[in-house]
Amino acid sequence: MSNQDQQPPWGRRNRPQSPEEMVAQLIKKLQEFFSDSKKPTPEGGNGSSPAGNPINPFANIGKIFTVILVLILLQGVYLSVFKIAPGEIGVVLRLGQYLRSAAPGLHFKIPYVDTLYKVDTESIRKEEFGFRTRTGGQTSFERTGYEAESLMLTADKNVINVAWIVQYKVSDPYSFLFQVRNVQQAVRDASESVTRRIVGNMDFDYVLSYRELLAAEVKKELQALLDKLGSGVGVVTVQFQDINPPDPVKPAFNEVNEADQDMKRLVNEAQETYNRVIPKASGDAKKIIQESHGYAAARVNNAKGETERFTDILKEYKNSPDVTRQRLYLEAMQEILPNVDSVYIIDKDQQSPLPLLNLSGAKGLAAPEAKQPLN
Numbered sequence: 001m002s003n004q005d006q007q008p009p010w011g012r013r014n015r016p017q018s019p020e021e022m023v024a025q026l027i028k029k030l031q032e033f034f035s036d037s038k039k040p041t042p043e044g045g046n047g048s049s050p051a052g053n054p055i056n057p058f059a060n061i062g063k064i065f066t067v068i069l070v071l072i073l074l075q076g077v078y079l080s081v082f083k084i085a086p087g088e089i090g091v092v093l094r095l096g097q098y099l100r101s102a103a104p105g106l107h108f109k110i111p112y113v114d115t116l117y118k119v120d121t122e123s124i125r126k127e128e129f130g131f132r133t134r135t136g137g138q139t140s141f142e143r144t145g146y147e148a149e150s151l152m153l154t155a156d157k158n159v160i161n162v163a164w165i166v167q168y169k170v171s172d173p174y175s176f177l178f179q180v181r182n183v184q185q186a187v188r189d190a191s192e193s194v195t196r197r198i199v200g201n202m203d204f205d206y207v208l209s210y211r212e213l214l215a216a217e218v219k220k221e222l223q224a225l226l227d228k229l230g231s232g233v234g235v236v237t238v239q240f241q242d243i244n245p246p247d248p249v250k251p252a253f254n255e256v257n258e259a260d261q262d263m264k265r266l267v268n269e270a271q272e273t274y275n276r277v278i279p280k281a282s283g284d285a286k287k288i289i290q291e292s293h294g295y296a297a298a299r300v301n302n303a304k305g306e307t308e309r310f311t312d313i314l315k316e317y318k319n320s321p322d323v324t325r326q327r328l329y330l331e332a333m334q335e336i337l338p339n340v341d342s343v344y345i346i347d348k349d350q351q352s353p354l355p356l357l358n359l360s361g362a363k364g365l366a367a368p369e370a371k372q373p374l375n
Contacts, residue, residue, distance in 0.1 A: 076111035083107070087122035089173045098174055119173035124236060127188050129195070130163030131241065151246070152196055158204040161244050164215070166191045166222070167236040175232030183231050190229070191238075194222045211240045 083106050084090045090102030093115040102116075109116060130150030134140045143163070150161045168187060170176045180186050195218050199207055207214060219238040226233055245253040317324040 079111040080108055081106065082109060082116055084118065087120060088118050089121050089170075091117040091119060091173050091177055093117070098178075101173060117173075117177055119170055119176060121170045121173060124167050124169050125184075125233075126165055126167045127184070127191060128163075128165050129188075129192065130161065149192070152199045154199060154204045154207060155201055156203045159246055159249070160199070160204060160207060161242070161246055162195065162199060162207070162240065163242040164191075164195065164218075164238060164240045166238050168226075168233045169236060170232060171234035172232035175230050177232075179230035179232060183233060186229060186231055187226065187233065190225045191218075191222055194218055194225060208243055211243055215240050 082090065082102075084102050084104045086104045088104060090107065092099045092102060092109055094110070094113060096115075099114065130146050131141045131143045132146065134142050147161070150163045152160055152162050154160055166187065176183055198214065198217055198221070202214070215238045219235050222238065223235045226235065244250070313324065313328070
C-alpha cells in the first residue's frame with residue numbers, strides 16, 4: 001500500500017515533513033509574493049498593461065522593506081535569548097558599557113543593544129617555559145629551541161636551566177576580557193620576569209635543593225603582579241619540572257657535586273664518631289668526678305667519726321685508765337687474732353727454747369720447731 005493510500009480521507013496535509021521541505025516552501029512563497037506574472041491581466045490576458053497605467057518600478061519596494069523588517073524582528077527574537085553553559089560566565093555589555101554578569105542558565109537581553117561575551121572560568125589554562133608538551137599517541141616533551149626561556153643566572157654567578165609550568169584560570173571575567181589586551185602573553189611575561197628575579201637572588205645550590213620553596217615564592221609574587229595588572233586570572237599552581245646546569249658545564253658540575261657529597265659523607269662520619277666517643281668520655285669523666293666526691297666525703301666522714309671516737313675514748317680513759325686500757329687491748333686482740341696463722345706463747349721467765357704449739361688446726365700438728373726466747 002502506498003503512502004498516498006495511507007493519508008486520511010480529507011486529503012494530504014500541507015505541512016512540510018522535513019527542514020528541506022520547509023525551506024523550499026518558504027522560497028516558493030517569497031517567489032509568489034514578489035512575482036506579478038501569475039496575476040491576471042486586465043485585458044486579453046496577453047500580459048500587456050492597460051493604456052494610461054504605466055509600470056511602476058517602485059511597486060515592490062514596500063514589500064521588500066516588509067520582508068526585511070520581519071527578518072530583523074525574527075533575528076531579534078532569536079538573539080534576545082541566550083544560554084550560559086555550566087563552567088561559564090556571561091558578560092553583558094549595553095552599548096559598550098558593562099551591564100551585568102550572567103550565571104549558568106537561560107537569560108534574556110535586548111537584541112542589537114546588548115552584547116554577550118562568554119568566558120570559561122573552570123578550565124585550567126597553562127603556560128610552559130623551557131619545554132612544550134607534545135600530545136599524540138604518547139605524551140612527550142620537546143626542549144629543542146626553548147633553551148632561551150629556561151637559561152638563568154643565579155646570585156653566585158652560575159648559569160642554570162630552569163623549566164617550569166604555570167597553571168591558571170579566570171577569576172574575573174570582565175577584567176579578563178577588557179583590562180588586558182593579551183592575557184596569555186601577560187601571564188608569560190609576568191611569570192618569566194618574577195622567576196628570573198627570584199632565581200637571580202638565590203645561590204645555585206639553594207635553587208637545586210629547595211625547588212618547592214622557590215615555586216611557592218614565585219606563585220605568591222606572580223599572583224600579586226597579575227592582580228596589579230588587572231588581568232582577572234588566578235594562579236592555580238607553579239611547578240618546576242626540571243632544574244639542571246647547562247650541558248657544557250655538566251661534567252664540572254658533576255665533579256663538584258661528587259666532591260660535595262664526599263665532604264658531607266666525611267662530615268657525617270666524623271659527627272657519628274664524635275657522637276659515639278665524646279658522650280662516653282663525658283660520662284666517664286662525670287663518673288670519676290662523682291666517685292672522687294664520694295671518696296672525699298667518705299674519708300672526711302670517717303675521719304670525723306674516728307676523731308669523735310678517739311675523743312670519747314680519751315674522755316673515758318681519763319675517768320678510768322686501767323679499765324679503758326684493758327678494754328682497748330682486748331678489742332685489739334679480738335680483731336687481730338682471727339687473722340693470724342701462728343700463735344706463740346712465751347713465758348718471760350723461761351730461758352730455754354720452747355716447742356711450737358700449732359693452734360690453727362687446719363693441717364694437723366706440725367713438727368715441733370725450736371724458737372728462741374724473746375726478751
